[in-house]
Amino acid sequence: MGARRATSRRKRRVPRFLLVLGLLAIIAIVLIVILVITLLKPGPPPIPGPGGPSTTETRERPDAQSASCPDVLTLVVPGTWESSANDDPYHPTANPASLMLRVSKAIDAEFPSSRTSVYTVPYVAQFRNPTNLADRQQNYNDSRKQGYDRAAAKIADTNQKCPLTRYVIMGFSQGAVIAGDLASNIGNGRGPLDESDQDLVLGVGLIADGRREPGKQNDIGPSPDGVGAEIALAGMGGIVPGIAMTGPRDGGFGSVRDRVQSICAEGDLICDSPTVTNPIGAVGQLAGAINNPVHAMYATPRYWSFDGSTATQWMYSWASSVIDDAPRPAHN
Numbered sequence: 001m002g003a004r005r006a007t008s009r010r011k012r013r014v015p016r017f018l019l020v021l022g023l024l025a026i027i028a029i030v031l032i033v034i035l036v037i038t039l040l041k042p043g044p045p046p047i048p049g050p051g052g053p054s055t056t057e058t059r060e061r062p063d064a065q066s067a068s069c070p071d072v073l074t075l076v077v078p079g080t081w082e083s084s085a086n087d088d089p090y091h092p093t094a095n096p097a098s099l100m101l102r103v104s105k106a107i108d109a110e111f112p113s114s115r116t117s118v119y120t121v122p123y124v125a126q127f128r129n130p131t132n133l134a135d136r137q138q139n140y141n142d143s144r145k146q147g148y149d150r151a152a153a154k155i156a157d158t159n160q161k162c163p164l165t166r167y168v169i170m171g172f173s174q175g176a177v178i179a180g181d182l183a184s185n186i187g188n189g190r191g192p193l194d195e196s197d198q199d200l201v202l203g204v205g206l207i208a209d210g211r212r213e214p215g216k217q218n219d220i221g222p223s224p225d226g227v228g229a230e231i232a233l234a235g236m237g238g239i240v241p242g243i244a245m246t247g248p249r250d251g252g253f254g255s256v257r258d259r260v261q262s263i264c265a266e267g268d269l270i271c272d273s274p275t276v277t278n279p280i281g282a283v284g285q286l287a288g289a290i291n292n293p294v295h296a297m298y299a300t301p302r303y304w305s306f307d308g309s310t311a312t313q314w315m316y317s318w319a320s321s322v323i324d325d326a327p328r329p330a331h332n
Contacts, residue, residue: 059194061163064330069162070117072202072326074319076104077121077151079173079208085146087122089154094122099172099207102299102312107319116168116323119154123147125174140174147178155182156192159200164329168319169204173270173295176209177230180249180260187254203322204253204260205315207298212271216252217260220314221306224264226272233273261318263311265304268294 082098092101100120108118123146126138138146151169158165171179182192183204189195206212212228226232234247253260264271294303298311306314 059163064332065162065164067114067331069158069165069329069331070114071328072116072166072168072323073155073158073162074104074107074116074118074168074323075121075151075154075170075179076100076118077123077147077169077171077175077178078125079171079175080125080127080143082172082175083121083123083125083147085122085124087120089119089122090117092120092122094125099298099312100170100175103170103316103319106316107323110320111323121147121151121154121175121178123150127174144174144178147175148181151178151182152185152192159193159197163197164327166200166202166326168202168322170206170315170319171209172207172298174210176206176271177211177228179204180206180209180211180253183253183256183260184249184251187256188251189254198255201256201259202326203319204256205319206260206262207311207315208264208268208271208295209262210270211246211249212262212264213248213252217257217262220261220263222266222304223262224266224272226264226266226274228271229269229273231273261315263298263304263314265294265298265311267303270295 078092078095078098078100082095082100083092084094087094092098092104095101104118104120107116124138124143125147126143127140155167169179169182171177183201185191186193186198186201189198193200206217210228210230213231214223214225214227230245231248233245262271266272297303301308301310304311309317
């Protein structure tokens, strides 16, 4: 009888290596959450934004459009702590050190407003730390939604008034998630442009996209194998309040996939996160990145460069070329 009980206990005993792997997986998830919160720092107090985007109806394009319409709308979505809900979209001043300002200012200086109107989406751009009860900033879910709604509304409104205007969409960090979601919805017929107007999107530029999947777009230069933090942490569900890790984009970028350019530096946990299917590798990579400010260095060649260009220089050169080659519709 005693021997049978001992045998039963041995059968029920969980192998030690499985316990170790489980513990490492938990540690990896916790580390990723902490690092995402650290990298996506909070910003200024929130101000309520407008409602969601309007919709467009399928219609024939005219031969000309109003003289007040630009040939191209360059829509820029700043990253966390780089905007505010009441910022001026045509002369943003919320954060003079904003990474995307290096791109948008150069484009604005190069082209007349008739060729391209540069619109920087004003939104709260925050990421509240749920582990800090004293943090009263806007949570990530609400911040991202406001940014998306405002960006989508601008595109829909422009398309309604200026049916021949084309679009270049760019974003960094949280702004790259928003810009990428816009591109995905347009490319898969979910708005804010009608399916017949998908060709109006000339290009999409993403730096440090939190929903990045390697190979699902044009990955520029040195491109790591990791995935965006929202994909790596998609299994978290609603564990952390206010931070919905939404996983991969449904349908990817659809019909605009060939026009999407993505930049991600190796070791940037926002776009190059290890998945918890390899907890040992995840812990090692995360531990090595804790004191590595990769995410904030895209304006320098320290962690990412391509043919001698920094990420912001490359993005400006690419966007400038796209705008320069864009059609020139007639005006009335």
